[in-house]
Amino acid sequence: MMSAPQPIVIIGAGPSGLLLAKYLEQNEIPVVIYEGDPHANHRPQGGSLDLHDDTGLLALRQTYLLDEASKMMRAEGEAMKVVDKTGKIWLDENVPEEEQQVDTKRVDVGEIRGRPEIDRTDLRNLLIKSLSPKTIQWDHKITSVTALSTSLYEIRFIDKPTITTPYLIGADGAFSLVRPLLHDIKPDYSGCSMYELEILPSNLTSSLETYIGKGALMILDEGKALMPQMNSGKKCKIYLALKVPFNWQKENPLPEKGKREWLVNLFEGWLPQAKEIIMASEETSINQRKIYQFDPELTWNTDKTGVTVMGDAAHVMSPFAGEGVNQALADALLLGQTLVPLFRPKLELGKSSSPPFPLSFFPISQPTERPTPLVEPSTDDLHEALREFEIKMMKRAKVEMEGSKENMDMFFGDEPARHLAGMLKFYGRIGYLMEMLTWPIEKVKGLFR
Numbered sequence: 001m002m003s004a005p006q007p008i009v010i011i012g013a014g015p016s017g018l019l020l021a022k023y024l025e026q027n028e029i030p031v032v033i034y035e036g037d038p039h040a041n042h043r044p045q046g047g048s049l050d051l052h053d054d055t056g057l058l059a060l061r062q063t064y065l066l067d068e069a070s071k072m073m074r075a076e077g078e079a080m081k082v083v084d085k086t087g088k089i090w091l092d093e094n095v096p097e098e099e100q101q102v103d104t105k106r107v108d109v110g111e112i113r114g115r116p117e118i119d120r121t122d123l124r125n126l127l128i129k130s131l132s133p134k135t136i137q138w139d140h141k142i143t144s145v146t147a148l149s150t151s152l153y154e155i156r157f158i159d160k161p162t163i164t165t166p167y168l169i170g171a172d173g174a175f176s177l178v179r180p181l182l183h184d185i186k187p188d189y190s191g192c193s194m195y196e197l198e199i200l201p202s203n204l205t206s207s208l209e210t211y212i213g214k215g216a217l218m219i220l221d222e223g224k225a226l227m228p229q230m231n232s233g234k235k236c237k238i239y240l241a242l243k244v245p246f247n248w249q250k251e252n253p254l255p256e257k258g259k260r261e262w263l264v265n266l267f268e269g270w271l272p273q274a275k276e277i278i279m280a281s282e283e284t285s286i287n288q289r290k291i292y293q294f295d296p297e298l299t300w301n302t303d304k305t306g307v308t309v310m311g312d313a314a315h316v317m318s319p320f321a322g323e324g325v326n327q328a329l330a331d332a333l334l335l336g337q338t339l340v341p342l343f344r345p346k347l348e349l350g351k352s353s354s355p356p357f358p359l360s361f362f363p364i365s366q367p368t369e370r371p372t373p374l375v376e377p378s379t380d381d382l383h384e385a386l387r388e389f390e391i392k393m394m395k396r397a398k399v400e401m402e403g404s405k406e407n408m409d410m411f412f413g414d415e416p417a418r419h420l421a422g423m424l425k426f427y428g429r430i431g432y433l434m435e436m437l438t439w440p441i442e443k444v445k446g447l448f449r
Helices: 015-026 056-062 066-070 097-102 120-129 206-212 259-265 272-279 324-343 379-411 416-436 441-447
Strands: 008-011 031-034 048-050 080-083 089-092 117-119 142-149 152-157 160-165 168-170 188-199 216-221 224-230 236-243 287-293 307-309
Touching: 008 015, 008 160, 015 031, 015 056, 015 120, 015 324, 048 120, 056 066, 056 324, 066 120, 080 416, 089 416, 117 120, 188 259, 188 379, 206 224, 206 272, 216 416, 224 272, 236 272, 259 272, 287 379, 307 379, 324 379, 379 416
Parallel strands: 008 031, 008 168, 080 216, 168 307
Antiparallel strands: 048 117, 080 089, 142 152, 152 160, 188 236, 188 287, 216 224, 224 236
């Protein structure tokens, strides 16, 4: 009698790793996640993100989490405001209708699009709570991942027992330790470096909150961007982005004291609210990082089987398209749909007739069919399926990788505020038309790239 297969090993408890584990668990396929953080709240998870109907929302719908997630979503978080360094407002989606009619010469008003916002921490906690208690093995920092053969892999941890597995999924980010098993291509520095700050509710004055708006404020000019973003609970995340050489942050380090003042000096001569936003943040909350990206033309082939990557490990891109997490969740769903028929042949995936957004918020009943027996897939079938998954994943991600590069060039190019406002207004109008036709805006965007 054939023994049950070993658990599928996922490296990384980010959105893609967690959602894949949820999909596998709901189909009763054994899975374990190894995560380096000691616990779920060890690191901040960033600000909020907007979920898209045919990627992020679809993944939550197919894992029966959309109903619970919808309670955490904020439609008003979509509102965009675009300003240049002089304070000229190029777009403000926070303006009420009565003001639009009175002051139409001051600002062009766009439509708020149908992409609800959710805090990254809320989304991650929802995914974590959906899993069995022992699925995530916290405090497992990896030192190496090695191929013992073309179908068996060894994972070494700091102060934890070494494991081997024939089924390995890398969801471990831009500098993945799993990815080198597949290819040796590394992501490139995008030319953008960032500082991340946070304004606590106690420091967010009513005037500053009004100026920022309900969603995101984009202050763009001179190859710089100051981007505060409202989160739930009146917290405000700030992203300060600069178009600078790779070593710029090392050559221009933040001082031990007066970090906020140092950052304010980068925006000398800008509108006074730029200083107010930075000075309202917590000095101890400042983090810095570089933005990396892969070439959109990236593809690979390998003789390894039983191993693949997804999310940033597969196709890291700049954040200027708002697609990173959406693509990661779509990767996880696609990979789950690829693996389940291999481990449980002839199992019906319980696909539902999913209505378009916003009707997609209504909960879907759990599947009633009983799983077929768990089997160990053949090496050839698994290899073929994973290579096909990678082709589909990278074909979908390519459009967004190209878009993120184009958007980043726009953010740091000439007259970025004017160009961004024009793009948002254009897509807003197209989105309204497509909503009338029940055709998601994402499909249209791809036609114009």
